[in-house]
Amino acid sequence: MRKSAADRFRHLFNRSLIFVRNQQNQQHHRLSPIPLSSSPFSSMASDSPFPVTAQNINPQVLKCQYAVRGEIVTLAQNLQKDLQANPGAHSFDEIIYCNIGNPQSLGQQPITFFREVLALCDYPALLDKSETQGLFSADSIERAWQIVDQIPGRATGAYSHSQGIQGLRDTIAAGIGERDGFPCNADDIFLTDGASPAVHMMMQLLTRSEKDGILCPIPQYPLYSASITLHGGHLVPYYLDEATGWGLEISELKKQLEDAKSKGINVRALVVINPGNPTGQVLAEENQRAIVEFCKKEGLVLLADEVYQENVYVPEKKFHSFKKVSRSMGYGDNDLCLVSFQSVSKGYHGECGKRGGYMEVTGFSPDVREQIYKVASVNLCSNITGQILASLIMSPPKVGDESYESFMAEKNAILSSLTKRAKSLEEALNKLEGVTCNKAEGAMYLFPRIRLPEKAIKAAEAEKTAPDAFYCKRLLNATGIVVVPGSGFGQVPGTWHFRCTILPQEDRIPAIVTRLTEFHEKFMNEFRD
């Protein structure tokens, strides 16, 4: 018995990142837990000195994969240590992390106004000092006063209401109302430590067993697959159409829903990531209307990942929230279960480390809302710094505020530079042999398709790795550039991709393009059929 569990463990580890193909096989662990003979008592009594082993932990933990911090990043971190220990040992002198949307790690500077307010709220004694006037903008001081006054007892170090500080939620609700042209109720806002815990909370709520399914785009951001696996649910894939710029077709949603139903899966929700991650498309409003109709008709919760709402790089596309779209269709609070996720980590601000975010929860019955609140309350509250920042991004300086011009200059410089970087990288990728890359209309990523020669695929198989992972590891070892294999996000079987962020600073892009191009040529020369 123990041997077979160990074998399964090795299998799970060796199967690289190809989760889509294997997904159907992996959904039945929950009802067939590892047999009791591998309990802590039996395993301790025998060969392992550790009562807890990979054979006797929660198999959902074992199954869960999170590619953007997975094997390739561990390899990169080891390479980085090696570079420090042995300078000159490699043909490059630094690791360039294009694996994750982490702008400030690549040199993006924080927005001054936001940081001024945070500092003042962290140490409110500054608000009473005369020197503060010379160090901070007038509107940051005013805003900090407002926020500190909104906190009951001015207790900036206290747990808040489990949904977040009421005054900050009021500010966020007003910001959403202004964005959408439709009102938002502050009671619908749940502030969270980034968007991830909010996604987990909804997956936990909706998943009763592996018979509960969540429709997810493929390719998808692996938080969704990881969260569904951890909560024991079933990922129901729907494929985005690469040929039409990662189009989201209602016919595909219907087909996958019917297919899942025929297998006895209760599909509970539809995840839509707009702008797309890793695919960068921005949905057209008609498309969003059709998605809303589909969810309403089928009784699905619409889980709208809208964390890239500020990141749109093409003039012909605009971000529209699903809340705005559904309200503009005349649907009210009782017509559609809609959860919109927002984060301080993305946008032009990129404050990933602050772990701020919220979900706007509409269309749920009061007793279900009560359950969502209860789960939030078990973790007491999200961090106050993140809460403050979430209120700031939804209510930045306005015309007439002392900071307004410098704020707009900082914001526009970041967004216009991201636009240029997206364009340069997309063009460079499209010039490579066998590579095609859709435009990044939004978000922070490119997701090029690479047509790998049969010889490269065989070489990957010999190394027991997925072909795209094989390519990405080669790229890392040759250039220090870290990208994530497409298999970490899911892709049409037999196609290969990688995700590359557009976040290295603008002056670094030409060198990255050169390194990437040289590598690709060499790779193709080595493996061309």
Place this chain on the structure above:
Amino acid sequence: MRKSAADRFRHLFNRSLIFVRNQQNQQHHRLSPIPLSSSPFSSMASDSPFPVTAQNINPQVLKCQYAVRGEIVTLAQNLQKDLQANPGAHSFDEIIYCNIGNPQSLGQQPITFFREVLALCDYPALLDKSETQGLFSADSIERAWQIVDQIPGRATGAYSHSQGIQGLRDTIAAGIGERDGFPCNADDIFLTDGASPAVHMMMQLLTRSEKDGILCPIPQYPLYSASITLHGGHLVPYYLDEATGWGLEISELKKQLEDAKSKGINVRALVVINPGNPTGQVLAEENQRAIVEFCKKEGLVLLADEVYQENVYVPEKKFHSFKKVSRSMGYGDNDLCLVSFQSVSKGYHGECGKRGGYMEVTGFSPDVREQIYKVASVNLCSNITGQILASLIMSPPKVGDESYESFMAEKNAILSSLTKRAKSLEEALNKLEGVTCNKAEGAMYLFPRIRLPEKAIKAAEAEKTAPDAFYCKRLLNATGIVVVPGSGFGQVPGTWHFRCTILPQEDRIPAIVTRLTEFHEKFMNEFRD
């Protein structure tokens, strides 16, 4: 079918907070999910306009209880609104929240040095300004420089390593080494958003099915029962002995372990809260040694909740970490699976809203460690402000630092005042008819036993509420004082308690004692048998 599910829901909601008695009945939901006929499709097609209802969400969410933010707090919040809308409508003019360890919400001031450093790290531009010298202490400026330099690329807004920033973990490891006299490896530290996510992570890792059990003290902090329920495990209770000052008897652990084993439960871990929550006892070192031996012999993970390590109020007791105790017994890293939880929310600093904390994870095999890291990585990282604060509490100002004296004065004032408050409240409670209260040797709570007259118990039954919840609601309505019924923490069946924090400011204690005493006399007069 739908009717019976709805009935069950009502039952779950009405059963008040008595979870210990019912616990055995509630562990079987996971293998008997709510039938498919109550799927979103069927329920949507009929009476409810909402596809998601309390009948078709995850039953583990429905079952989970979290008393310290439960019904009594909702009642208090409603009362507070009423007080604002109708001043003078009640015999009191404010709500005093003694339900939760949230010191700054009751007027405790943050430690100046900590906040200075946080402000400088949030807005590092201050470090280059000359005015900063006049506004901040020299050592806070120096510390902020150190920290900013420890962050790769000085990117204070970037996601960090998923275990936390390496330099901060080094600082914490050094602090633990100094505290214990035994070394700590920074690779063993996982920084988390407060201690709660760390507890969830371990419960998730260890729980495969409802056959996996966790030994938990009764009374316990309800995070543990909530987390075990959410992850579908089995809470195996062991009772603390109220008669010996909430003593933790090894014989009781053995008895409950054997009993659980005989029912086919794999007991995976033992939770020990030291100093105790809600019970306030501080374990003696001999007792801790016996606990370590027990865990080692039985192959149990020792989950040591040590978040109150700074909160010890009696000279005859000292806090000893379980890591120190096990190392002093000669046990090394391969001898005992030990997880120590620490938080910035407690201690003398009480920075609850910053959501900082860590777990020190020792004694796990490398492959299990890898799984813990993977789960941490799915949420990317904990918030950087909380990470910085966790490093500061484990490495506060030292002799010779400019802040040292003022820091020590602030710290000692808080701790000595907490000592006085604990004593005053304990004495007052022990004077009440039918009430006995053990000393708070540590932590932030008193957990008095109240012997309720039969008439009061009958009146509670008539209101379909637990007798202790009945008492606490009466107390709230008469005085505005919020305490948590003992049934939220678990207690020996047929005994009744409540948990009251010692956190109201010292000058408020006499008035609280008066209100409490008057209420109790009236209550007893009304219900005395």
